[in-house]
Amino acid sequence: MPIVCKERWIKKLAGLSLENVRITAYQDSKKVVSKFGEALFTHEGMSGPIIIDMSRDVGDALEKGKVELSIDFKPALSKDILDRRVRLDFEKLKGKVFKNSLKRLLPSSLIPIVVELSNIDPEKKVAEITKEERLQLVNLLKDFRITPIKLDSWDKAIVTAGGVNIKEIDSTTMKSKLINNLYFAGEIIDVYGPTGGYNLQICWSTGILAARSYE
Ligand SMILES: Cc1cc2nc3c(=O)[nH]c(=O)nc-3n(C[C@H](O)[C@H](O)[C@H](O)COP(=O)(O)OP(=O)(O)OC[C@H]3O[C@@H](n4cnc5c(N)ncnc54)[C@H](O)[C@@H]3O)c2cc1C
Known part of the structure; x- marks a missing residue:
């Protein structure tokens, strides 16, 4: 089933599909389930193949307490390599402001959200971004958190567990x-x-x- 999430900004991403991402669900900092592949933002949360596949485990965990989803937008790159990549981009885009510097890295609808959550001034010149801020951005791209609150309704289910034993x-x-x-x-x-x-x-x-x- 699709998953409904708490964050209100998620509706701004509705329709955005993600390819080759890793999504991991955590409960009390412990990994519940982790999948690599395609996912999709919806008006209320997330859907797509890997979300549907992990939804039963997420649903079970939600019955016990709070769950967080961590999206790794760049699972093929380690933090160090991603940092190097961001640094190279920033060197090329020195004269631009931060909010206009992520086009090579992220789909355009995701950029304003990442900029907002990064706590880096959107109008800051890229050349003035500190190492700490850049690492903060890298961490966000590798561990982008959203909060599931429930599974979506039955009429949106793709398959159902349960039935005749x-x-x-x-x-x-x-x-x-x-x-x-x-x-x-x-x-x-x-x-x-x-x-x-x-x-x-x-x-x-x-x-x-x-x-x-x-x-
Ligand atoms: C959007 C979507 C995408 C999916 N994508 C995939 C996929 O990519 N790959 C995959 O493997 N699976 C996929 N599935 C799951 C797959 O389609 C279902 O598992 C499969 O169709 C179930 O077949 P079924 O014949 O058991 O049940 P159903 O297809 O639900 O058929 C049950 C039939 O019984 C009828 N019926 C119900 N009550 C009565 C009654 N009282 N009297 C008479 N008739 C009744 C219903 O009208 C229906 O026609 C998807 C499901 C959805 C909803």
């Missing part, structure tokens, strides 16, 4: 072990997989097996 189904026929002549296929069964076709495959495979087995 597989122990109650004969897996060679999909026939109920409890009720004669009752067969199960697809979402009604308590199985689910990550996004990427596994769930449709479960539905097709169990569907064809149930149909062929029906007496």
Whole structure:
């Protein structure tokens, strides 16, 4: 399911998709789940393949307490290498002000948010940005925090956990072990997989097996 987040500014990013990012969910500073791939900002929070994949773990953690999502926008670069990259960009853009210096690094809709959260004066000349400020920016790009508050509503779910227990189904026929002549296929069964076709495959495979087995 998509995840609803607390931050109000998130709606300004609605529709922005992120590729090759790592998102990690933390609870009490402990890692709950971490995924690499594509994600998407929505009007209320986040969605997209890796968010959908991690949503069950995030939902379970939310039942226990506060959760934070950390987005690493540049997972292929270590902090040192990213810092070097930012330094090179800043050298080339010395005459510009900070708010106009991140175009090579980030999608344009994300820039005002990153500028605001960086605590660096947007009008400051790039040449005047201190090392501490630059490292602050690098930290933000590697550990951009947002706060999930709940999973989105059922009507936005892609797949559902729960359903008929597989122990109650004969897996060679999909026939109920409890009720004669009752067969199960697809979402009604308590199985689910990550996004990427596994769930449709479960539905097709169990569907064809149930149909062929029906007496
Ligand atoms: C937006 C979206 C994107 C998805 N993308 C992917 C993907 O990329 N890869 C993947 O693997 N999975 C994906 N899924 C999940 C996948 O589509 C479902 O797991 C799959 O379609 C479930 O098939 P099903 O036949 O079990 O159930 P359903 O497709 O839900 O079919 C159930 C049918 O039963 C009907 N019905 C309900 N109640 C009654 C009733 N009382 N009487 C008669 N009929 C009834 C419903 O109208 C419906 O037609 C996606 C799901 C969504 C919503």
